[in-house]
Amino acid sequence: MTSEKQPCFYIGRINIMDSPNFNKELPFRVPKGYFDKLPQRILENCTPSSDAKRTPWRTVWKSQLAFAAGFAALAVVASLVVIFSQKFSAKQMQQNNTYIEIVGRNIYNDSETPRTIHERNHEIDSLNVFTNGMFLRYYSPRNKFSTICEEKHDAHSLK
Amino acid sequence: MESHSDKELIDMYRVPEARHYAFSLIVKKYQERIYWHVRKIVISHDDADDVVQNTFLKIWTGLDTFREDSKLFTWMYRIATNEALNFIKRNNKKILVPIDSTEQQLVHYLETDTYIDGDELQIKLQKAIISLPKKQKVVFNMKYFEDMKYEDMSEILGTSVGALKASFFHAVKKIEKYMADN
Numbered sequence: 001m002t003s004e005k006q007p008c009f010y011i012g013r014i015n016i017m018d019s020p021n022f023n024k025e026l027p028f029r030v031p032k033g034y035f036d037k038l039p040q041r042i043l044e045n046c047t048p049s050s051d052a053k054r055t056p057w058r059t060v061w062k063s064q065l066a067f068a069a070g071f072a073a074l075a076v077v078a079s080l081v082v083i084f085s086q087k088f089s090a091k092q093m094q095q096n097n098t099y100i101e102i103v104g105r106n107i108y109n110d111s112e113t114p115r116t117i118h119e120r121n122h123e124i125d126s127l128n129v130f131t132n133g134m135f136l137r138y139y140s141p142r143n144k145f146s147t148i149c150e151e152k153h154d155a156h157s158l159k
Numbered sequence: 160m161e162s163h164s165d166k167e168l169i170d171m172y173r174v175p176e177a178r179h180y181a182f183s184l185i186v187k188k189y190q191e192r193i194y195w196h197v198r199k200i201v202i203s204h205d206d207a208d209d210v211v212q213n214t215f216l217k218i219w220t221g222l223d224t225f226r227e228d229s230k231l232f233t234w235m236y237r238i239a240t241n242e243a244l245n246f247i248k249r250n251n252k253k254i255l256v257p258i259d260s261t262e263q264q265l266v267h268y269l270e271t272d273t274y275i276d277g278d279e280l281q282i283k284l285q286k287a288i289i290s291l292p293k294k295q296k297v298v299f300n301m302k303y304f305e306d307m308k309y310e311d312m313s314e315i316l317g318t319s320v321g322a323l324k325a326s327f328f329h330a331v332k333k334i335e336k337y338m339a340d341n
Binding site: 024025026027028029030031035038039041042043045046 | 199275
């Protein structure tokens with residue numbers, strides 16, 4: 001018991017701090033055998049790997065759901081990336097093939113050819129006009145130059 | 160059961176093989192004090208049960224870092240007090256039914272909880288305590304019901320003895336007024 005002086009505390013005329021008649025007991029009770037079982041319940045949670053806080057099952061469920069949703073979203077994104085990258089690489093391969101074709105078959109017999117192609121700004125047959133039907137050349141227009149990507153004799157014009 | 164001092168329990172806890180056993184002794188020694196301390200703050204038995212379990216879980220994980228420059232029971236009380244007050248704060252945010260305040264919610268528990276069976280005066284005193292600001296409430300409970308020393312309360316609440324005495328004085332005055340008016 002403390003020896004410190006406490007202030008008077010009256011309920012009606014009774015100073016409850018001094019009166020031995022006033023019941024300081026709390027109006028609370030616990031289920032039967034509660035304190036016999038509580039240590040076991042507490043110790044069940046206290047394993048070496050226990051977190052600092054017991055996580056309610058709702059939180060666990062929500063976090064697992066969030067993890068599953070996140071994983072699903074990641075899987076969808078990954079699938080899209082794979083699909084697009086496959087398409088892109090196929091296209092890239094195609095372009096590479098085209099490029100190889102270009103490198104292998106670039107023909108600039110005529111210094112006027114690129115200029116002509118630019119001026120006419122046609123994808124096909126511009127050179128045909130320029131060469132008066134002797135050659136049919138296909139090319140792909142670029143930003144600053146045009147590349148002839150295929151050349152073949154126009155059998156019809158050679159006749 | 161053989162009674163161990165706090166120092167003995169802490170020393171035992173620091174032996175890896177005896178760790179779990181030492182903690183079980185700590186739980187058995189302090190469970191009731193911690194429970195009643197928490198129960199006075201949260202009122203509802205179910206809430207007190209949750210808070211007590213969380214408190215002991217924090218004690219379990221924090222005992223490694225416990226420095227013996229404070230008493231074990233004041234350290235545990237500090238954890239329990241913080242857990243209980245935080246519980247009320249969190250719970251207040253979750254309320255979906257139109258209850259105006261924490262105070263009304265606690266009064267609601269006082270009137271409806273299965274594990275409350277005090278007489279009219281006891282219930283009235285609890286209602287008066289509920290009406291206090293949270294710090295005064297904790298101070299009043301510790302002093303009035305547990306007769307705790309101000310020095311220990313100072314360690315638990317991190318407040319000077321003078322401020323605690325003032326808090327208790329104001330709490331008593333407010334309770335007197337509440338009891339007279341109601």
